[in-house]
Structure formats: C-alpha cells, structure tokens
Amino acid sequence: MVMSVNTNASALLALQNLTGTTRELEETQNHINTGLKIAGAKDNGALFAIAQNLRANVGGMQAVLLSLDRGISTVDTALSAGEAIDDLLIQLKEKAATASDEGLDDQSRTALNNEFVSLRDQITTIVENATFNGTNMLNGSGTGVKALANDNGSATIDVAAEDLTLSGSIITFSATTELGSTAASAQAVAESITETIQNVHAALARLGTGAKALERHKTFVTKLSDTLEVGIGNLVDADMAKESARLQALQVKQQLGVQALSIANQSPQTILSLFQG
Numbered sequence: 284m285v286m287s288v289n290t291n292a293s294a295l296l297a298l299q300n301l302t303g304t305t306r307e308l309e310e311t312q313n314h315i316n317t318g319l320k321i322a323g324a325k326d327n328g329a330l331f332a333i334a335q336n337l338r339a340n341v342g343g344m345q346a347v348l349l350s351l352d353r354g355i356s357t358v359d360t361a362l363s364a365g366e367a368i369d370d371l372l373i374q375l376k377e378k379a380a381t382a383s384d385e386g387l388d389d390q391s392r393t394a395l396n397n398e399f400v401s402l403r404d405q406i407t408t409i410v411e412n413a414t415f416n417g418t419n420m421l422n423g424s425g426t427g428v429k430a431l432a433n434d435n436g437s438a439t440i441d442v443a444a445e446d447l448t449l450s451g452s453i454i455t456f457s458a459t460t461e462l463g464s465t466a467a468s469a470q471a472v473a474e475s476i477t478e479t480i481q482n483v484h485a486a487l488a489r490l491g492t493g494a495k496a497l498e499r500h501k502t503f504v505t506k507l508s509d510t511l512e513v514g515i516g517n518l519v520d521a522d523m524a525k526e527s528a529r530l531q532a533l534q535v536k537q538q539l540g541v542q543a544l545s546i547a548n549q550s551p552q553t554i555l556s557l558f559q560g
Contacts, residue, residue, distance in 0.1 A: 287551075291547060291548065291550065291551060293547035293550055294544060294547035294548050294550070296547070297540065297543045297544040297546075297547045298544055300540055300543070301537065301540035301541065301543075301544055304533060304536045304537045304540050305537060307533055308530070308533040308534065308537055311526055311529050311530050311533055312530065314521040314526050315521070315523065315526050315527070315530065317521075318520060318521055318523070319519050319520060319521055320519060320520065320521040320522075320526075321334065321518065321519040322519075330518050330519065331519070333518060334515050334518045334519045337511050337514055337515045337518075338515060340434055340511055341508055341511050341512055341515070342434075343433075343434025343435065344434050344504055344507060344508040344511070345508070346431065346434065347430075347431045347432065347433065347434055347504050348501060348504055348505065348508070350430045350431035351430045351431070351440075351497055351500060351501040351504065352501070353415075353416055353430070354428040354429075354430030354440070354442065354497050355430075355494060355497045355498060355501065356415050356416070357415045357416060357418050357420065357428050358420065358428055358442050358490055358493055358494040358497065359415075359494060360413055360414070360415040360420075361413055361419075361420040361421050361444075361445070361490055362487065362490050362491060362494060363413075364409050364410065364412070364413030364421055364447075365413075365421065365445070365447060365483065365486060365487045365490060366487065367409050368406050368409055368410070368447055368483060369480070369483050369484070369487065371402050371405055371406055371409075372476055372479055372480050372483060373480070374402050375399060375402050375403065375476050376473055376476040376477065376480065378395050378398055378399045378402065378462065379399065379462055379469050379470075379472045379473035379476055380469075380473050381395055382395045382396065382399075382462045382463075382466070382469035382472075383466045383467075383469040383470040383473055384466060385466040387466070389464070392462070392464065392469075395462060395469075396461050396462040396463075399461065399462050399472075400461060403449070403456075403458070403460065404458075406447070406449060406454070407448070407449060407458065410422050410447055410448055420442075420444040420445060420490070421444070421445055421446065421447040421448070422446075422448060423444075423446040423448045423450070423451050424444070425444055426444055427441060427442055427443045427444040428440075428441065428442040428493070428497075429441050430442075430497055430500075432500060440493075440496055440497055440500055441493075442490065442493030442494070442496070442497065443489065443493070445486040445489065445490060447483065447486065452482075453479070453482040453483060453486055454479045454482070454483070455475045455476075455478050455479045455482070456472065456475045456476065456479065460472060460475075
C-alpha cells in the first residue's frame with residue numbers, strides 16, 4: 284500500500300461511511316419528528332401520489348358528511364314541526380267532536396270555536412318557523428333536501444318536502460275554517476280533521492323514512508372515511524418502534540464512524556517514524 288501525506292484513503296473511506304450514516308440518521312430523525320416515513324414525493328413518489336389521492340377522497344367524504352348533517356338537521360326540524368302539528372290536530376278534533384254535541388248551548392259552542400281558531404292558527408305559526416339553514420320543508424315552497432351521497436357530487440339522497448300549510452292538500456281544512464254555530468257543521472269539521480290526521484301521518488312517515496336514509500348513509504360514509512384514513516396511515520405513517528430502534532443503532536454507528544475517522548486521520552503520523560534516525 285502506498286503511504287502518502289497527500290491522500291489518505293482510509294480517512295476518505297471513513298468519511299464516506301460517516302456521511303452515509305449521518306444522512307440515514309437525519310432521515311430517521313425526520314421520520315420521528317413528522318411521524319411519517321413518506322412526507323413528500325422525494326421519499327417515494329408512487330406511494331406519495333397514492334396517499335394524496337386518498338387524502339383527496341377523504342376531504343370529499345368530509346364534504347359529504349357536512350351535507351348529510353345539514354340534511355338530517357333540516358328533516359329533523361320538519362319532523363319536529365310535523366309532530367307538533369299532529370298534536371294540534373288531535374286537540375282540534377277533540378274541540379270539533381265536543382262541539383258536535385247537539386245539547387251544547389250557544390255560549391259553550393262559542394268558547395269551543397274560539398279555542399279551535401286559536402289552535403288552528405298555531406299550525407301556521409309552526410309551519411312558518413320550521414326552518415333550518417334557510418330551508419323550510421313544510422311551507423309549500425317545494426324545497427326539499429338534496430344531500431351529497433359521494434365525494435364527487437354526482438349522486439344525492441333526496442327527501443321531498445311536505446306542504447303542511449292550511450292552503451295545501453295535506454290539511455283538508457282552510458285558514459278560515461271554524462266550528463260554526465251548529466252541531467252538524469262541527470261534525471263536518473271533525474270528519475275533515477280525521478282525514479287530515481291520516482294525511483299528516485303519511486307525510487310524517489315519508490319524512491321519517493327520508494331521515495333514516497340520511498342517517499344510514501352518514502354511518503356508511505363515516506366508516507368509509509375511517510377506512511381510507513387507515514389506508515393512508517398504512518402507506519405513509521412511520522413505525523415509531525422501528526424508528527426508535529434504528530435511531531439508537533445509527534447514533535452508535537455515527538459515534539463509531541467518528542472514532543474510525545479519527546484513527547484514519549492519525550495514520551499519516553506513522554510516516555514520520557520512517558525519517559527518524
């Protein structure tokens with residue numbers, strides 16, 4: 284082997300090994316700091332691209348969940364209002380049935396009619412206030428719910444609106460209906476309310492079915508989003524146990540590399556012994 288003071292082959296080799304160890308140590312420290320074994324395209328272009336596509340899908344799923352939540356809240360608002368109207372209809376039928384008694388005096392009939400009118404007008408108040416996020420499914424405007432069903436917006440889950448106004452087709456009496464001054468007129472109103480109750484029950488059933496469909500799809504989308512996130516983690520997340528063990532091994536290797544470089548740097552000193560007398 285040529286001994287030279289200009290070129291120290293051993294030191295160069297030791298320096299190359301130490302540089303490689305330092306580079307691996309930096310990569311391991313970055314994995315530990317970020318928790319990712321693939322933090323950018325430079326780490327692994329193919330896996331990074333796949334992970335980014337999955338992240339885009341997860342982002343789309345979050346938009347779907349928000350849309351479903353708005354839809355569920357809108358339908359739930361309509362259902363609550365519809366159930367309140369159903370309770371009012373039961374009370375209205377009770378007043379009408381009571382007023383159909385031919386033995387009532389005029390004063391009692393007038394009192395019943397006043398109560399009937401008050402309850403009737405409450406239906407309008409409930410319908411007008413059954414609004415969530417600017418959407419009212421009961422006021423006859425024809426606005427239903429269209430919630431996103433997938434992350435690219437190509438499919439929706441639709442829940443149709445129900446017209447529970449006093450001018451609609453579901454409620455069979457009008458905003459001016461009263462019990463009248465006779466038992467016969469009160470009986471006719473009672474029959475109309477009976478039909479209305481059946482219609483409202485059918486409307487509530489349709490709304491309930493729609494609400495259930497939204498909730499089922501939300502459960503599915505939540506599970507799908509979780510599965511995608513787990514898949515992303517499998518691709519890019521660092522195994523912290525392995526990274527910890529690798530960090531310790533590289534730290535020891537780095538220290539040994541420094542020692543090896545120090546020894547290699549001292550080897551030219553042996554040339555001096557050749558010139559000693």
